[in-house]
Amino acid sequence: MPASAKHPAQNLEARREILKARAQALAREPKIAAEPEGRLEVLEFVLANERYALETAFVREVCALKELTPLPCTPSFILGIINIRGQILAVTDLKRFFHLPDKGLSDLNKVIILRRGGLEVGILADRVSGVRAVSVPEVQEPLPTLEGLSPDYLKGISREALIILDAEKILTDPRMIVHEEVELPSK
């Protein structure tokens, strides 16, 4: 930079201020640590421009969507199967699962792998925002008027307007167990 070259003293000062700001930011104590009880660790993600969250307890891992293989003779919310490190997993589209209307563009390039017991299912997401702590008392009951979304699959809505999904219910939904027979066209 020609300006810094011209004024090395100013440059040095500016750098020093930046370093100072960073140090202060790091030195700040997280609020969550202040109230350990009633605290819920959730994974926040974005789907169709809506912010959703899932309890990290049911989340095995997050990965990018790669090499999706469509699977015939499955319900429409089951998009296909993927191979994660040798393990074959079914991938579900929550929007179709919840009969949500298609709104706006969606990347659908992230897969959140849920686990409960021996059942593992992949859920598609547009973007994964990260893990955050939600104070339970602050979670409100879901409004029954919520469009399209059955209240059975919801845990509540946080103060930050985060829709916390009930992973257990989703996993235990009978629709997840796919047993479908297709009549072959007679000869």
Added chain:
Amino acid sequence: MKWFVNLSTRNKLLCGFGLIVLLLALVVGVAYRGITSVQGEYKNLLKEEIQVVANLIEFRANMNRQRLDMLRMVSTNDKKEQQKIEQEVKDSSKANDKILEDLGRFGIKNPVFIKSMSEFKSLSDAYWRTRDEQISLIFQGKTDDAKKLALTVQDERFEKMRQMALDIAAQAKQREAQHIQETDNIASKAITIFLIVAVAAVVISGLLVMFLSSLIARPLRDIAQVAAKISSGNLAVAVAMEDRKDEVGLLGQAVTGMIQYLKEMAGVADSLAARDFSVSVRPRADEDMLGKAFAMMVANIRELAKEVRGGVEVLAAAASEIVAATSQISTSAAEASAAVNETTATVAEANQAAQLSAQKAGYVSETAQKTDQIAQSGKKSMAELIDGMHQIRSQIESIADSVLRLSEQSQAIGEINEAVNDLAEQSNLLAVNAAIEAARAGEAGKGFVVVAQEIRNLAEQSKQATARIKGILSDIQRAMNAAVLATEQGTKSVEAGVKQSAVAGDSLRTLADSIAESAQAAIQILASTQQQLVGMDQIVSAMENIRQASTQNLSAAQQSETAAQDLHGIGGRLRQLAESYRI
């Protein structure tokens, strides 16, 4: 004597020369007779007398020889020798016989000689017989008898013969002297006659010459003198001569006629000289050349005089006309001279104008040459401009290449940015996974949660940075596209510029060529004006000459006027002269 005068000159000459020829024949006859008689005497002398003497001498020599031989024969005994001597003796006897025969032939005329010759012959015959006797005696061996005969009879006879021979020779000598005497006499006589006749011939010839001269030469000389006077133009002469009928008389008459004829012709010429052409000449004969010539001359002169009279009339009239014409010419020449003076002044002005135009042409030529130089430098600049345009085109092309490469590279940067974005995404996921794992770990993973959070923040920052890079890159690419478009337009513009400059260069070259041509033309114009100037100078000098010539013309016209006046006067005088002729 009259008949001789009237004889023709040929006959006169024949008479005179015939007389001389007669005298000459007389002289020749006398001389011939004298010479022939002398010749006969000499012939006798030579043929007979001298021959006789010579033969007798030879005879005597042979006799002596025989006598000696006989003596030798007697004295020798050798038979062979004797026979040989006998042969010799016989040969000499034969020779003596022949001599005797010859001698006998000579003396036909002289009886004394014949008589002595017969005696001598009989004596010699006797001697021969005795000698033959002697020879036979000798052959018989009777030499003594032979000797005896020889000393007696033969000796006597020999002596006698010798005496006789001497006598005969003496006689012959006597006759010889007699002959010579006769010859001398004849010759002296002939000479005397010859002299007399010659003197007579000379005298007669001289008389004849004098006579003929007085008869022919003198009148001829008189006539010749008359002819000489006639040849010097003197016709008042006459030939004084008596009436003669020979050639001289004829000549005198002819000369008299000639004088008369010439006097007649002179009279004609006199009347011609007095301008009287009315005389008539009648030629005397067809061969009368002078008379015919005079007749023709008179006729011609008459004709000529008539023509002269007519011609003089015409001449007088023409002279008057010439006078009028020359006076007109004189006035015309004066006018022409004035006009020429004006023309000379005008030509001088024209010459000044030509000098001015020559100066201007020089100025124009210089300017044209300068313009030509400028045009040449413009042409050079134009060529440089075209080169510059070409360089610009190649640079623009390299710029377009660079921009294209830059675009490709920015594309590559975009790809790299995408890759980095992807990496950030994956880092984000990893951070989330790490947070999940940390949450699952419970209290023990609290610190790790923070770390994961930080990693996630970093990933987030990376993503933002890539997003910014992407924005910048898209800006760059837009700018790049604009640059590509601009360079393409620039290339097109430069292309057009190159074309335009080429066209301009062609135009400039054409212009320069035209300027060069005009400069050339200006130089030619300059040369032409120079030539024109020279020509004008020549015209000026020519006009000056013409002016002088016209001045001279004027004076000449005036002179010719006076000459015509003179001619007019001469014409009048000629008319008077022609009227004085009598035709």
